[in-house]
Amino acid sequence: MRGTKWAIVMLLVTALMLPVAATAAEIDSGDTAWMLTSTALVLFMTLPGLALFYSGLVQSRNVLSVLMQCFSIACVASIVWVLCGYSLFATDGGSAQSFIGGLGKSFLNGVGADSVEGTIPESVFIMFQMTFAIITPALIVGGFAERMRFSSMFLFSVLWLLIVYIPVAHWVWGGGWLADLAFMDFAGGSVVHINAGVAALVAALVMGNRKGFPRTQMPPHNLPMTVMGAGMLWVGWFGFNAGSAIAADGSAGMAMLVTHIGAAAGSLAWMCREWIRFGKPSVLGIVTGMVAGLGTITPASGFVGPGGALIIGLAAGVVCFSATQLIKRRFGIDDSLDVFPVHGVGGFLGILLTAVFAASGLGAFSGQGLPDGATIGSQLGVQALGAVATAAWCGFATFVILKIVDALTGLRVSSDEETEGLDIVLHDEQGYNL
Secondary structure, X not given: OHHXXXXXXXXXXXXXXXXXXXXXHHOOHHHHHHXXXXXXXXXXXXXHHHHHHHHHXXXXXXXXXXXXXXXXXXXXXXXHHHHHHHHHXXXXXXXXXXXXXXXXXXHHOOOOOOOEEOOEEHHHHHHHHHHHHHHHXXXXXXXXXXXXXXXXXXXXXXXXXXXXXXXXXHHHXXXXXXXXXXXXXXXXXXXXXXXXXXXXXXXXXXXXXXXXXXXXXXXXXXXXHHHHHHHHHHHHHHHHHHHHHOOOOHHHHHHHHHHHHHHHHHHHHHHHHHHHHHOOOOHHHHHHHHHHHHHXXXXXXXXXXXXXXXXXXXXXXXXXXXXXXXXXXXXXXXXXXXXXXXXXXXHHHHHHHHHHHOOOOOHHHOOOOOXXXXXXXXXXXXXXXXXXXXXXXXXXXXXXXXXXXXXXXXXXXXXXXXXXXXXXXXXXXXXXXX
């Protein structure tokens, strides 16, 4: 009898423990801690990383305007993400699922402290993806720096986020048509870098060159500020790429390793190429090469190994350097801070090289393997399709958005205002009072 009672007690205790065990299995504390850290790192990339990187590159009379643009984009993109951005990115869009999500989680409806996405709280996943939605339109600032009205930049950023960024992010990461094709973009080669690069190029073409470009030299006003920002970008990029594993696992570890290799190789390749071309290596060159290496390794970071990352980084430094010279010197396009040749070209290159170096059987250059049934050739086709589709949609939509904004507010400050500087004209402040 006593044995029967003990058996019943043990069954009851086991039954009571089952729900606790199920909850513990849903949320992994290690994954959650890593994703909280990654989220902070990606936000750190924009504020203060990108803000300092960009503001050091412009003329002293426009330093505050760039800081203001990055800061305000961080704020407004966050609100858009809460209102409808996350829902359009991540939820089921029904018959439109291939192209855009639904509105079922607008205002983050239904998201609570106990909501789960994979092995982490959904709130953490929402916040992590929000930081990507922040930095992508902020990158575009480099294409029209020193000449766009603040009101126009603000309106453009909101419309661009809704019409360009969110649909493309859904195509790739939200269960859209590119995801169905097994398109490989681990952390944003197309979603972030091709998107931002093409948008910056279109903006530069629509708005025209800065006053005096290319006859007047416009060197960076504060390279130490740029180098500080570059260092913050490098560190923050570990959250950008390794965090995209959405777990604290081997994939995240490898993504971090190859990210660092890509950055280092890109820096040295750009430095050496510039040294050969102009006779001296520059600080601006080595930090720009770092960004090129990071942007190019981004789509491949969860798929390739160290050997492949080395080749991708070296290729990024050489190819993006050449693209910069071509865009500004040959074509005379004033993409002020080289967004397209660094991010756009780097994104294209990284997307294509992912199909090569993700493959197994390459010896020291092998990756984690291609999707089931894919060959390097077939995957190259998928990668090229995704990159071209992203560029085409971004280019068309960005052009239309710029024309709408121009009709509503006017895109560009006047010639006299541009000469006086955006800091005083638009914000009634100065970056330096010496």
